[in-house]
Amino acid sequence: MNRNAQSSRARKKKNQILQAAKKLFLEKGFAATSIDEIREQARVSKQTIYSYYESKEDLLFDVIEHQLFLLSDDACSEMLKKLDFSTPPDVEKSLVLFSRNLLDHFMQVDYLKLARMVVAEVVQFPELARLFRDAVPVRGLNNVEKLLMKANQSPCVTIDNIEIAARSLVGTLITYVFIDGVLSESKGSNALTDEQIRNIVRFYLPSILTTHVFIRQEGDHS
Structure with missing residues (x-):
């Protein structure tokens, strides 16, 4: 797989995570949403989430900054x-x-x-x-x-x-x-x-x- 394809795939994965987190944060609230629920909604592994974000707080900041x-x-x-x-x-x-x-x-x-x-x-x-x-x-x-x-x-x-x-x-x-x-x-x-x-x-x-x-x-x- 060339670099462009890898980069495109990475962006797609990250966007899946962002969209899933945004949906759950707005529906359930920050405290009531777990990383496992975000993983399930985004259809990715927990390891994939942590390859982009160190914590749920980091993910929320990205949702606010880039999605909202x-x-x-x-x-x-x-x-x-x-x-x-x-x-x-x-x-x-x-x-x-x-x-x-x-x-x-x-x-x-x-x-x-x-x-x-x-x-x-x-x-x-x-x-x-x-x-x-x-x-x-x-x-x-x-x-x-x-x-x-x-x-x-x-x-x-x-x-x-x-x-x-x-x-x-x-x-x-x-x-x-x-x-x-x-x-x-x-x-x-x-x-x-x-x-x-x-x-x-x-x-x-x-x-x-x-x-x-x-x-x-x-x-x-x-």
Whole structure:
């Protein structure tokens, strides 16, 4: 078997393990899922699992990082290249687009299930909080900081404290994720509309624009 075939087979095996672990973690919870159950679900040997992962915790981190964090660092970098902050309307448009992508990720069903699992089990397994925090919200916040650092290069944007500016924007969006997502009993979609996101961004804009430039509302003709 050549190297390409071996590499392809290894990726396939690893993906089988990830998909099996993801399914069981979200259905049963982290504590109630055993390596043996993951092995059985993935149809691989326990030795195969341990050839990729040292522990169940390592496997969970990989599930979170690669299976659930759809807005990856690479995807974020690609998006940032396309965003324009030349004028206040461009700043608004870019923040709306970025916020839409961020919320689409955080409101996905698997993310909400995972967040509920962490909340339910974090007292018994404190390590879960660190795994979840490092793989999802911290990385998300870092990506927003990158967004605002790029925006800050524009003459129409002035941000003295990138971290606080990032937390202010993310904090507003996350209230919707937790109140209308994680803590909601609804099984349907509670995603924000484009108009709601635009209104959030317009509320936020005065805190970062160098001068308060009037951005004409859609439909205004005056």
